[in-house]
Every structure is written in structure tokens, then in C-alpha cells.
Amino acid sequence: MTEQLKEIGRRLFALRCICELTTAEMAEKLGISEDEYVRFENGDQDFSFSFMYNCAEIFGVDVYDIMSGDSGKLTTCSIVKKGRGFDVKRLEAYNYKHLAHTFKDRKAEPFLVTVEPGDKTQEFHAHEGQEFNYMLSGKMKFFVGSISYELEEGDSIYFDSGIPHAIQVMEETAQFIAVVMK
Numbered sequence: 562m563t564e565q566l567k568e569i570g571r572r573l574f575a576l577r578c579i580c581e582l583t584t585a586e587m588a589e590k591l592g593i594s595e596d597e598y599v600r601f602e603n604g605d606q607d608f609s610f611s612f613m614y615n616c617a618e619i620f621g622v623d624v625y626d627i628m629s630g631d632s633g634k635l636t637t638c639s640i641v642k643k644g645r646g647f648d649v650k651r652l653e654a655y656n657y658k659h660l661a662h663t664f665k666d667r668k669a670e671p672f673l674v675t676v677e678p679g680d681k682t683q684e685f686h687a688h689e690g691q692e693f694n695y696m697l698s699g700k701m702k703f704f705v706g707s708i709s710y711e712l713e714e715g716d717s718i719y720f721d722s723g724i725p726h727a728i729q730v731m732e733e734t735a736q737f738i739a740v741v742m743k
Contacts, residue, residue, distance in 0.1 A: 570603055
């Protein structure tokens with residue numbers, strides 16, 4: 562796996578130790594097997610945003626703290642210029658840019674998400690809170706539970722992110738703003 566995954570795994574380990582949780586307790590809180598959790602912590606398995614969000618909730622930190630190892634410091638405003646933002650490269654077809662990574666005590670996690678097309682529906686994920694996605698370009702099928710919607714430029718969806726959800730990008734690259742609210 563990438564060095565970024567290994568670094569995130571080291572931060573997960575440190576935060577788990579600070580919280581005095583065993584790997585078994587952490588896995589139980591996340592609803593996954595202990596073996597799977599250990600693979601995340603070792604940096605041997607790619608993570609989803611849902612996984613990191615749920616870990617951040619358990620540890621009482623921002624998602625950005627787990628992703629970057631830095632704590633946000635700004636409390637008045639945070640500016641991210643075009644094409645910038647904190648890069649989170651999870652899967653080959655996905656690119657996330659965190660758009661408020663320097664703002665302290667965020668109540669929402671805004672991302673610019675770019676996804677390459679593919680026939681495969683992505684794995685379903687769920688996390689606490691609510692989410693708002695606004696399509697900037699491309700087309701995708703958005704799944705919330707057993708319901709699916711076709712979204713294109715200008716469309717948006719607001720949903721309970723505790724319901725498992727996934728996307729499937731249609732014929733061209735899709736780009737959307739995703740705002741995850743705690």
C-alpha cells in the first residue's frame with residue numbers, strides 16, 4: 562500500500578492507544594472484524610471516508626487530523642484556491658480534495674470529489690450524520706439503501722448518511738461537491 566496509508570495507520574494506532582482501546586474494542590465499535598481493523602492500522606488495507614469518519618468520531622478528533630496528522634488552526638475562515646485542497650487519494654478511480662482542512666472545529670467536512678467512470682458500483686458505506694452532494698459535471702447513479710437515482714450536472718442529493726450509500730459513474734468522469742455533516 563502507499564506511504565499515505567501507512568502514515569494514517571500509524572495515526573490510528575496512536576489515537577487508539579491514547580483512548581486506551583484494544584484492537585478488538587475498536588473493531589467492535591466500528592462493526593468490523595478485528596483482523597480487518599488491524600489491516601487498516603497496519604496500512605495494508607485501503608480505507609473509505611466512512612471508516613475514517615467513524616474512527617474520528619470514536620477518537621473525538623477531526624477527520625483531517627487522521628488524514629494529515631495536523632490539527633486545523635483557523636477559526637474565522639478558511640480559503641482554498643481553485644485546484645487546491647488537501648488531497649486524499651483512496652482508490653485509483655477516486656480523488657478527494659478536502660476544502661476546509663485548515664478550519665478548526667468544523668461542523669461539516671466539504672470535499673471536491675472526482676471519480677473516473679467504471680461499470681462497477683462502488684462498495685456501500687454508511688456513517689453518522691447527513692450528507693449533501695452537488696453534481697458539477699458528468700453523470701452518476703447514486704444509491705441510497707435499495708433506491709437509486711441518476712444525477713447529472715446541477716442535480717443534488719441530501720440524505721441520511723447512516724443509510725448505506727454508493728455511486729456508479731456513467732460514461733465520463735464525474736465531479737461533485739460532497740458535504741458531510743456531523
